[in-house]
Amino acid sequence: MKVILVPYPAQGHVTPMLQLAVALLPSGFEPVLVTLEHIHRRIKPDIEQMGHVASMVKCVVLQDGLESGGARDFFAIEAAMEDGSMAVQLERLVSKLDDCENGEGVVLMVVDVLASWAMEVGHRCGVPTAGFWVAMIATYQVVAAIPDLVRHGVISYSGTPRHKETKLPCLVPNQPTLTAEDLPWLIGSTSCRKGRFKFWTRTMDRCRSLRWLLVNSFPEEHCTAYNNIELNEYVVDNRPHVNTKNNNDNEDDYYPMVFPVGPLSKLAVAPTARNPSFWEEERTCLDWLDQQDPGSVIYVSFGSWVSPIGEDNMRSLALSLEASGRPFIWALSPTWRDGLPNGYIERVANRGKVVPWAPQLEILQNDAVGCFVTHCGWNSTMEAIQCKKRLVCYPVAGDQFVNCKYIVEVWKIGVRIDGFEEKEIEECLREAMEDKEMGRRVRELCERTMGEEARLRLVKSLRGFTDDLHKIIAEDS
């Protein structure tokens, strides 16, 4: 039973898709992970190092037609995905795998929601297709509510908020207050925002044809404690919450069925496994970290794929970290260093390590780390919870604003900063590193979302999905 998995070509998407591939192995599936050539080259050695289990995931390469080594920003990737040539290659792959003499051929395609072009290939080839959402269920609900947001006048037909302060309708139970400013397509210039909104509208149109949506999150994301939810529940009620409901109530409007299967790092390989990395990790900082006092080090990272925070912010953050007198590791790609004071890296070298790309998971697992200054990307958020680290949040783009609201207002495991001036940074660092209650809450959240009971629930959720898939396959044959 071959399963083709198509991730969106970014670090924060390929990692969870590989974990999903591994999680499908015990159910008898033969996963085939489809990546682009430049990504394949970078992650192959890491996958090989992950040992026997990961080596059972077959990797196949597609060409995106973009210049080798050229820039691949959001719109370049979108153009490449939509121009049809990757679709042709994927269709060929499906027929090739179907023609194999052994097994049942391709029984399932799992497509990252952001790579929705591949859903159409699945449908054309007659292969059952599931969507994969790598972030919070809450953020999926925000983009899925686009037609309602337009209908209620919250945003224009091109996605522009009518008033920034307008509160979004309550889309999931116990939702923190979200405003039109938190919408994930509001990045960059007006034309960029419109372009991204168009992308999301097309993506969500395609998602309406899905029967299943696997989500790399936990079912009780909106809860503050265990007892608020039915623990046996593994399919999330995907019906829109009261005030966005359509008048013409139709069961089909409620598809896809949502299966929370996250955090996938708990289902896949070993909990200590490294992530497949797009860039070479600077591992010497791990030895340095081992020599630091418990809870003393600040780890700073704004993820792999986000707009730079700006030169002024960069300078303020650098000076504030230096002034804090605390040890730190700052993962900062050389292409994002504009704004760093001259000679800064050498000046702070004894106490601060600025590295191009960090072994993030291993850093967070180290007891020396006292808090994590983050952009609130979903993978970083879950890794912080997994490693019981408190957060200082500076959301920059996309889903990060919604994630931040949950971190700060619902789970209360972090604080938000609006800027990087010395006083603000110092206060927030102190709060995050010293607030014992916050520490207790993150430990509890870790247990609730990643403990043994949670792991069993994930297994059950994944089985709920595969059982339904088998039913569909049986009906079809």
Ligand SMILES: O=c1ccn([C@@H]2O[C@H](COP(=O)(O)OP(=O)(O)O[C@H]3O[C@H](CO)[C@@H](O)[C@H](O)[C@H]3O)[C@@H](O)[C@H]2O)c(=O)[nH]1
């Ligand atoms: O020096 C570094 C920096 C990051 N990471 C890893 O890279 C991943 C980063 O993922 P994430 O925190 O989700 O950030 P982005 O890469 O920026 O992810 C994009 O994709 C995510 C999933 O859709 C969104 O939640 C984010 O907002 C979006 O920016 C994590 O696994 C990190 O461990 C490293 O290993 N080393």
